[in-house]
Amino acid sequence: MMKPQLGIRSHTLTDDYLQYMRQMNLSHCFVMFDNDHSNYEDVNRTLDRVRKAGLTVDDAGNDALYKHWSIYLGLEDRDLWIEKYNNLNRILGQAGVPVGYIGNSRVAHTGYFASDITHGAKGRTIDMNEILTRPPLYDKVVEEEELWENFDYLLKNALPVAKEVGMRLSLHPSDPPFPMYQGCASLIYNSDCYRKAISMADAVEPGILGIKFCCGCWLEGGEKFGNLLADLREFVRAKRVLTVHFRNVSAPIPNCVETLAEDGYFDMMSIMRVLVEEGYDQAIYPDHIFQTDPATGGDLAAFAYAIGYMKGLMNAAYSELS
Ligand SMILES: [Mn+2]
Numbered sequence: 615m616m617k618p619q620l621g622i623r624s625h626t627l628t629d630d631y632l633q634y635m636r637q638m639n640l641s642h643c644f645v646m647f648d649n650d651h652s653n654y655e656d657v658n659r660t661l662d663r664v665r666k667a668g669l670t671v672d673d674a675g676n677d678a679l680y681k682h683w684s685i686y687l688g689l690e691d692r693d694l695w696i697e698k699y700n701n702l703n704r705i706l707g708q709a710g711v712p713v714g715y716i717g718n719s720r721v722a723h724t725g726y727f728a729s730d731i732t733h734g735a736k737g738r739t740i741d742m743n744e745i746l747t748r749p750p751l752y753d754k755v756v757e758e759e760e761l762w763e764n765f766d767y768l769l770k771n772a773l774p775v776a777k778e779v780g781m782r783l784s785l786h787p788s789d790p791p792f793p794m795y796q797g798c799a800s801l802i803y804n805s806d807c808y809r810k811a812i813s814m815a816d817a818v819e820p821g822i823l824g825i826k827f828c829c830g831c832w833l834e835g836g837e838k839f840g841n842l843l844a845d846l847r848e849f850v851r852a853k854r855v856l857t858v859h860f861r862n863v864s865a866p867i868p869n870c871v872e873t874l875a876e877d878g879y880f881d882m883m884s885i886m887r888v889l890v891e892e893g894y895d896q897a898i899y900p901d902h903i904f905q906t907d908p909a910t911g912g913d914l915a916a917f918a919y920a921i922g923y924m925k926g927l928m929n930a931a932y933s934e935l936s
Contacts, residue, residue, distance in 0.1 A: 707779025836866025
């Protein structure tokens with residue numbers, strides 16, 4: 615069985631939130647740590663607390679470390695950040711967390727806007743033409759080739775540590791998956807980029823690198839990213855998918871709005887069918903939600919809706935194919 619999960623942030627975790635997860639019949643989660651809570655004591659204290667609440671931690675990390683720009687860009691201080699990142703993976707792996715994260719999946723959007731397709735809620739909106747008018751991030755253009763060299767350097771330093779502590783590392787696409795914007799290339803913007811990353815990683819330590827299969831990013835890219843269902847089948851079969859981000863969007867870029875699962879351009883049930891047919895047994899997560907009114911439940915209500923709908927589709931796919 616695949617494992618529906620929600621996320622926990624170590625620094626804002628409350629008993630009420632753990633109860634909320636239990637009341638939605640969730641038994642799996644990921645945990646995101648901030649810099650102040652990435653030390654041995656805090657990590658183990660948080661993991662103990664989460665596990666005592668009956669939850670299994672599928673994956674965990676610290677986005678300020680694994681997405682660090684010094685690592686992505688290969689800056690002078692990258693070894694320092696890779697060491698901090700590796701130290702957290704050592705702590706997590708020794709504590710029995712099976713999956714960590716790797717790589718900077720850079721993120722951009724135009725804003726959160728209400729529209730008909732979001733029923734008036736504020737949805738994350740990407741206008742690629744607007745993003746392409748933005749000034750460069752750095753004084754020199756960052757080319758794709760440099761990024762692959764930096765990523766290879768990271769793999770050589772990170773994979774042996776992950777292997778030593780029995781951990782695999784999952785890599786998310788760039789969001790939006792566009793080869794170059796703001797004068798900076800993206801690492802993963804189509805399914806061939808993943809094939810390249812996997813073969814590069816396997817040359818260092820076979821089998822450690824995996825994929826955060828973000829359906830939202832695949833759909834934002836459309837055909838330029840790849841064939842979502844065929845790619846999903848291929849990567850699940852190859853045991854490379856460590857997490858699925860179950861998210862729909864209104865259309866491929868250039869103009870794209872995140873939607874409820876039932877409203878986007880893709881049939882989300884067809885994704886569930888592939889996952890069930892291929893025996894996918896790892897984490898599945900609704901990914902993003904609308905920015906909704908706190909007076910009527912806010913993020914908690916939006917996540918409850920998203921996880922309930924996702925579990926409904928999952929159960930339908932299991933019973934249909936049993
Ligand atoms: Mn995602």
